[in-house]
Amino acid sequence: MASISFHHPFLLNPTPKKLITTTTRSITSSSIHIEQREVRNRSTPSRTLFTKCHAVTEHDEKVLVGHSSEEERQVADYDWTEEWYPLYLTKDVPDDAPLGLTVFDQQVVLYKDGNGDLHCYQDRCPHRLAKLSEGQLVDGRLECLYHGWQFDREGKCVKIPQLPADATIPKSACVRTYAVTDSQGVVWVWMSQKTPPNLDKVPWFENFARPGFQDTSTVHELPYDHSILLENLMDPAHIPISHDRTDWTAKREDAQPLLFKVTERTDRGFAGWWGKEKEGSTSNFLCFEAPCVLQNNREFVDEKGEKHYFTGLFLCRPTGQGKSMLIVRFGATKRSLLFTLFPKWYFHQNACKIFEQDMGFLSSQNEVLLKEKVPTKELYLNLRSSDTWVATGSGWTKLGMECLTILGTAPFRCLKS
Template sequence: MILETKKIETTPKNSTFETLESQSEFDWRKCWYPVCFLQDFPINRPYRFSLYEEPFVLFKNTDGQIICLTDRCAHRAARLSDGQIIDGRIECLYHGWQYGQDGKCLHIPQLSKEAKIPVSACVSSFKVIERQGIIWIWAGEAEAAVDELIPTVPDWDKPECFNLDYMRDLPYDQSYFIENVIDPAHIPISHEGIFSDRTEAQPLEIEVLESSHQGIRGRYRKTKKPNQPWQLLDFVAPNLVLYRLGNGEENRFLGTALYSIPLGRNRCRILVRNYSNFFDLKTKLMPPWLDHLITRNKVLEGDLQIVVEQKAQIERLGKKLKELYLPLKTSDTLVVAYRRWLDKYGSSLPFYQGFSTAQNIANSEDNKHLKTLDRFSQHTLICNSCNQAYRLTKRLQQSCIGVAIAFAAIAILTDTSGIKIAAVSTSITLIILAVMAQRLKTQFEDSYTRHE
């Protein structure tokens, strides 16, 4: 045993834990799930995602309200997300059936005007809420939704708060992502040279303050120097790991909220939010795509391949984690606490990997065709800022090449030396710009590896 769990009687100020007395056990259907940041949600087309392999689609109606339906046409099971939005309805691309906000089919082109639309021509609808710049869906019946259960960050609503957001799809289960980010001990080694240094690797004092169906409240502090401040680290079931970092000044706050949604077996989406009231002006003025290229992508990719291979090893050996792991009290306390939380409360989850139990775990052999390090599909395509910058860079490169060829042709055809020199110079400059654009474009496509 490496854990010493302490039960506390009250929930601290600014806790992300919910306090409804009526909820006494964990049910994954009675939870809110983060789908994407509001700035990454497309305005004029459907948005596809999944939850535990169940397909969903989001779209906006004529009032600007975000609607969530099952992504499956009632006619012949085509994906609604492949269709288009017409007058606030989502239209199936296959035969043109249109659905409204409650999931009822409102138009079937193949029926006469006098014919009634079958009552069974409908799909399930789900409650959607936008909160703190994130789109959330309730996985169960809309009537049972409890808005207060959305795991918000109290400091985010303060007017002086500034945040940096980043979204990515990962090729492994949500539980492996949570295990990874609930582990502060790996940061100096795994992220050396990005935002940490291995000289900071040290024994940590880690405590589990509370563990219940709502999650785990914990804290940790460094021990190299005496009397270091405690850093709060919570897991709010089932989707949030929250770091709140103290700096000794009450009027300052700094934190990282790491949200996730289980898209399916060996797939999860993460929504990372760094927030603070003392970011410098340079950070605030930096466009999101540049921040993602310089820092966020590299941070996530520093762990990605490691976790993929870790999961493959565990599945190959076919043993329980308690037989494979050699946990230390000075680094792994919260990791083990989380895996044991899954042992105790994970029975309702479609699949999970606990410390001594597991349920419906897919084998990594099934996903060998996936490219694990794929920055373009995992991030660039789903990030509005990076996608726009990528498209602009691609157009710039193509334009430079086209115009460079035109000026080269002018230089060949003209007999005037002044025009020839100017045309050649312009053509060379445009080629250089095209090469620079190509290098920038590859930054949106190629992933970072430690051994480059």
């Protein structure tokens, strides 16, 4: 099997945060029993009681992921603002109007000034709190349509029509700004107000920089949590069943055991190889970089013996509790004939169909997790032959579900599943 030469920031030069330690205890009982456990709801002083049925056997330990031990959740400090979040596709940002977006329930407005440079503010006029995204661009400045206040690229108010001629604009007439950067066709935002933006943490995708690489991109607003979305994208086993005949690759009869090999696991994410058991190889390279980036890479050799590269890239932005946005980018250095025959809208339509097929499952899953308020390992039966990525990534994806503070001035207090 040819090795893929894909490099990823957290694999080459990880920027470790505070490591989360765990303690384990073995489960030796081989009988089915009902276990009652008190779980303190950290948002309120009250207690809730739930029951869970365990069927623990030697066979289970061979086929289930992480069912032979339990990890006690540890509290860790993690400031989610000190990350870059994917806002939008650069090519889709309007040239002549502001764009309202959301990150963790924080409303922001993105726009291009007269020079085409990108800027991002809090989506709130300091005058009477009207949404600036409902405004307009005037000579490269963002104007609030409520009273006409205008703001420059630094967020300072430079015009108030109702201000007397001999008065000066108050220094407090300004909006909160966020750093943005355009990288490989995606606009990223740095949400922290206390820490300068770290450009070394902007994700970089080597295949997208290769000569001849072309991609098709779509954007989707989804009614379920960012962590549920990531978990779904880490799950190749559901595709033949849930998306049977949705396109030419998904067929129900192809459902089979999968092979997994985790090669890297750090506090910045994980990476590894996977493939179908019938093929006998792990030719797909999956890489997750917390908190937003998941990609699947593959190399292939054409009939002329030339090596080509394929990437399925998923950029997930948490827009709020139970809501997320996803940028999907499929690309390769050699495009198949199908990509030239079908218009771009077809691929967007097909992607929407796929997410609609999963929506019922994921929405109900989201409801259960929000209600239970316990780690997924207490509820899931993850198989080694299908759910290894889901189990491996749960420590990071569930941080989003269990954060107790949403973009406050203090770091998040998060629980690792």
